[in-house]
Amino acid sequence: MKLTWRSVFVGLILVAIVGGIVLVSGVVPIKASSGHWAITRALLDFASDRSVAFHSRGVEPPDDSTAKNSRLGREVFRTNCKFCHGWPGEPIPPVAAGMTPKPPVLGSEVLKKEPRELFHIIQHGIKFAGMPAWPVRQRPDEVWPVVAFLREQNSVHVRDEETRHRSHDSATNRVAGLEACVACHGEDGFSRVGPQVPTLAGQSREYLVSALTEYREGKRSSGIMMPIAHQLDDRQINSLASRYATVNTGNLSAAESQTTVKNVDAASIQRGKRLAERGDGTRKIAACSECHDRDATSHHSSYPRLAGQGAWYVRKQLELFGEQIRSQTERGQRMSEIAKSLTARDRSDLAAYYASLTWHTEE
Structure with a gap:
């Protein structure tokens, strides 16, 4: 039977009405516990992959090898990413496992992506997936170390690094918030992860308080430091600043x-x-x-x-x-x-x- 424009128009109106009823009634479940249908998951994954590949065109890794410092990327990942993705070679944490969609398991297909694609995902995040954008869009130099870590990670090596980190934590967590500082700045204020991290030893207490407060309030741009400083109250900031300001540095x-x-x-x-x-x-x-x-x-x-x-x-x-x-x-x-x-x-x-x-x- 040959369809007329009128019948097509009526059909579209009926579809819109049914869709409106479904939308208003709330019968469609949005609970994360139900997960996606297999076909929905496949379509979303395909669309996401194609979008990332398209929008990451033209992105080139920096020539400066220091900008691709995987040691710094390891500590940034531990601070900012581990809660959802877990540690390479380990299962996804229980809370993140209840998300829909679940964060991808590191070491799987995600690590086979091109550096430009990983950079695009980390910097811009993914809509409807719980993957946030990098806190400071103007600091791509902070994203590339994470990309380097993900590209270079080796599950055995990374697990060994995590074991050493955990054994060190118990000896350094004497001041609230110190653990996050020590990972990159060391207990003595000297970088443990490369030249991208400043030396804190010898800085004045007043300056360190000011810097941490500016990071916390978003007045100083750093996607690495802002999430850490945001968790600190004034007392913790003062304690951390006093600790590093009084490190016995001699002549440095x-x-x-x-x-x-x-x-x-x-x-x-x-x-x-x-x-x-x-x-x-x-x-x-x-x-x-x-x-x-x-x-x-x-x-x-x-x-x-x-x-x-x-x-x-x-x-x-x-x-x-x-x-x-x-x-x-x-x-x-x-x-x-x-x-x-x-x-x-x-x-x-x-x-x-x-x-x-x-x-x-x-x-």
Whole structure:
């Protein structure tokens, strides 16, 4: 029988009416405990895979090997991702196992995805799947270490790392919140996972309180630090800041050995020194030393001490200031105005200079 436009139109109206009745009545279950039908799950998985493949086109991993630091990615995964996905080689945690859809088991097909696809999923999340987007969209540099960890993970190796981590926890969890700090910053304030993590040893208590508070309030952008700081109250922040501010660092010989500038010519360090101490009046760049003294006798306790800090970290922070990503506070706005005038060579020179220094604590 040949259908007329009128009969098609009537049919669509009837379908809409039935759909409206079903929607309003609430007869369709949305309980997670029922799971998806097999065909629904297959269609959703297919659609998700195709969407990720399409929208991740053009994403390229950074050339900088430091930006793909799987050691940092391991600790970020432990802090941000383990609750839902479990640890590689282990079952999904019981709570996450009750989700619909369930988080994928690591070590399965998900780890065979291209780096660009994993990056897209971690940075943007997946709708209707409980997979959140990265807390700070402007910090892709924090996502790539997690991608590196997932791509390089080996179940036996990773389980060994987790065992060592657990055995260390009992000895370090004396201050509320310290466990999360120690994983990356160590008990002594020196990075355990690479140059992307700053040295806390020797920083003032006032500065550390300010930094943690800004992370907690979302005034300083970091998808790694924000979730951790959000769980801390004022008392815990003060305790953690006091602990790291009073670490007995001596002359920071550990920092000197970890942040020694390699393959950097002396001219770069000298250019950085000149810019740090004198600034550049023609470009309205203030001298860094006006706020960032090189030793522990500084009167600017609300500012970070940069001497002995890793070159990669200093350079990256200057980039973030220049891109207005760290301009949510009054101090950040002042730094952003300065950093916008810095060239890439200026940033590298300043980073090399400060990484070549050490400072001395008061006796």
